[in-house]
Amino acid sequence: MRVVFAGTPAVAVPSLAAVAARHEVVGVVTRLDAPLGRKRVLTPSPVALAAAEAGLPVIKANRLDDEVTRRITELDADLGVIVAYGGLVREPLLSTPRRGWINLHFSLLPRWRGAAPVQWAVISGDAQSGATVFQLVAGLDAGPVWSESSTPIGQHETAGNLLSRLAISGAEQLADAVDGIAAGRLTPTEQSGEVTLAPKLSIDDARLDFTAGLDEVYARLRGVTPEPGAFTEIDGVRVKVLEASPARDRARLDPGVVVAEGQHVYVGTAGSPLELVSVHPAGKKPMAAADWWRGAGAERMVAR
Incomplete structure (x- = not known):
C-alpha cells in the first residue's frame, strides 16, 4: 500500500523502517x-533524520492544520500510520487516506489511553504491558483494535527500558498489521x-514520596526514569535519583x-529501605551515591 507515516521520537524509528521495508512510504x-x-x-x-537517510519526503509540522492536510492529501495515500507523532489527527485529515489512520500505542488498550502509557503502567505496578495497533477515531485512543501483544514488565525494568523493547517488537507487529x-x-x-488514562508526566509526578511503601516508591522511580527523572529534596538540596534498588x-x-x-x-520508606546507587545533586555532576555521601560529610540526612 501507499502509506503516509507520522512519528517523531526515537521509539517511532523502528516502525518507520519496518513499514517502509514492506510498503511504499509516500511521505513522513x-x-x-x-x-x-x-x-x-x-x-x-x-524520525526526520531516519526519513532523510532513507530518501523519504518529509513534512515538518507541530499542528496538522489545513495546509498540512492539503499536502498529505496530495500524497494520495491508501493508509496513514502514526507512532508517537505528538499531535492530534482530526477531520478531514482523519479520513484523508482511503483506509484512514492506524496507530501503534504502547499499552494494552483500553488500559492507559494517553501520552504516557508505559510510564503509568510501571508507576502503577502493572505486571504486564504491551502494544496495540488500532484504528484512529476522534476519541482518545478509542478506536477498534487490529492487533495486540503483551509482555511482562521486569521487576527492575524502567519505563525507558520497557519502551525500547516495545519499540522493537511493536514495529514488527505494526508492519504485520499493515500487511x-x-x-x-x-x-x-x-x-x-x-x-484508564495516562496523561503526560509532570515534574510533580517525578517527586518521590518516602512516606509510601517501598514497592510504591521503587515503581514510581522506575516509571519516571529516564524522563522526567525521579527526584527528592535532601536537607533542602534537590537530588535526582538516577539508580536505586530495594x-x-x-x-x-x-x-x-x-x-x-x-x-x-x-533512605527509609514506609516499608523496607531503598538503597541509593547513583544520584545527581543540583549544581553537580552525576555520581555514585557513596561518593555524594562522603562529600556531604553528614551522619544522617532527611529526604522530603
Missing part, C-alpha cells in the same frame, strides 16, 4: 526541529474493559531518613 510527517542541549541547537527529530489490512486478512474488534533485608528506617553503612546509602 514529523514535528518541527527542536532546540536541544545547553546551546539549544535546532535539531531534527529522530493484514492490505490483504484483507484482519478484522478489527471493539475495545473492551476498564478505561533493600528488603536491611532493617527499617523512618520514612525519608538517609543514612550510610560502608559503601551503601539507604
Whole structure:
C-alpha cells in the first residue's frame, strides 16, 4: 500500500523502517526541529533524520492544520500510520487516506489511553504491558483494535527500558498489521474493559514520596526514569535519583531518613529501605551515591 507515516521520537524509528521495508512510504510527517542541549541547537527529530537517510519526503509540522492536510492529501495515500507523532489527527485529515489512520500505542488498550502509557503502567505496578495497533477515531485512543501483544514488565525494568523493547517488537507487529489490512486478512474488534488514562508526566509526578511503601516508591522511580527523572529534596538540596534498588533485608528506617553503612546509602520508606546507587545533586555532576555521601560529610540526612 501507499502509506503516509507520522512519528517523531526515537521509539517511532523502528516502525518507520519496518513499514517502509514492506510498503511504499509516500511521505513522513514529523514535528518541527527542536532546540536541544545547553546551546539549544535546532535539531531534527529522530524520525526526520531516519526519513532523510532513507530518501523519504518529509513534512515538518507541530499542528496538522489545513495546509498540512492539503499536502498529505496530495500524497494520495491508501493508509496513514502514526507512532508517537505528538499531535492530534482530526477531520478531514482523519479520513484523508482511503483506509484512514492506524496507530501503534504502547499499552494494552483500553488500559492507559494517553501520552504516557508505559510510564503509568510501571508507576502503577502493572505486571504486564504491551502494544496495540488500532484504528484512529476522534476519541482518545478509542478506536477498534487490529492487533495486540503483551509482555511482562521486569521487576527492575524502567519505563525507558520497557519502551525500547516495545519499540522493537511493536514495529514488527505494526508492519504485520499493515500487511493484514492490505490483504484483507484482519478484522478489527471493539475495545473492551476498564478505561484508564495516562496523561503526560509532570515534574510533580517525578517527586518521590518516602512516606509510601517501598514497592510504591521503587515503581514510581522506575516509571519516571529516564524522563522526567525521579527526584527528592535532601536537607533542602534537590537530588535526582538516577539508580536505586530495594533493600528488603536491611532493617527499617523512618520514612525519608538517609543514612550510610560502608559503601551503601539507604533512605527509609514506609516499608523496607531503598538503597541509593547513583544520584545527581543540583549544581553537580552525576555520581555514585557513596561518593555524594562522603562529600556531604553528614551522619544522617532527611529526604522530603
